[in-house]
Amino acid sequence: MSQTRQIAFQWIPAHCGIPGNEKADELAKLGAEGDQPMNHISYNEKTTTIKAAMRCQSNKDDYHYLDRKEQVTIFRLRTGHKWLNAHMFKLKLAASPKCSCGRDNQTAEHLLQQCPLLEQQRRAVWPHETGIQTKLHGAMEELQKTATCIDVAGLRL
Known part of the structure; x- marks a missing residue:
């Protein structure tokens, strides 16, 4: 009752x-x-x-409004726990930390900012110079661009 x-x-x-x-x-x-x-x-x-x-x-930032695949990509880029050579080499799971372009270690910053192999892709996604901070911690649109750039490049994170 x-x-x-x-x-x-x-x-x-x-x-x-x-x-x-x-x-x-x-x-x-x-x-x-x-x-x-x-x-x-x-x-x-x-x-x-x-x-x-x-x-x-709880106030959610734009990261929490991404789809699951985009969140995983951004999270791995932010934390450094990804399948890029620089990280895998530290774990003794890659022969070299170098990027396949041969210029520098394969890190998130190198891929998103300097790698000549991804230059055309970067320019298509970001026609104007955009800092790494914006690409990894910016508004939802920027985070989606970053995830798309990595996905289209065929990089495994």
């Missing part, structure tokens, strides 16, 4: 003199002076509603 209870709000002076709390106390006092609605919901429903309202709302 469902148990119902009536709840009446009462203003209790607390935290007086603390900035921010004064306004909350004033609003609570105003609310307690008014008529309380006769609301026939259970005590459990009320506590669930209050707890849900008090839960922290």
Whole structure:
């Protein structure tokens, strides 16, 4: 059997003199002076509603709105845990840290900024010079461009 209870709000002076709390106390006092609605919901429903309202709302950055494949690509580029030669060489799983272009170690920065083998692809995706910070930590559109560039290049991360 469902148990119902009536709840009446009462203003209790607390935290007086603390900035921010004064306004909350004033609003609570105003609310307690008014008529309380006769609301026939259970005590459990009320506590669930209050707890849900008090839960922290997490603010998601643009990375969290990417699809799963894009998130994996960006995450691996950001953290350095990827199948690029520079990382695999450290793990003794690649013969050399060098990129197949032969100019430098195969790192995310090299591929996204300097590698001559990907120059045409980079220019198609980013017609204007774009920094590595923007490519790895920018807005969703930039992150999608980065993931697309890596995907189209056929790189395994």
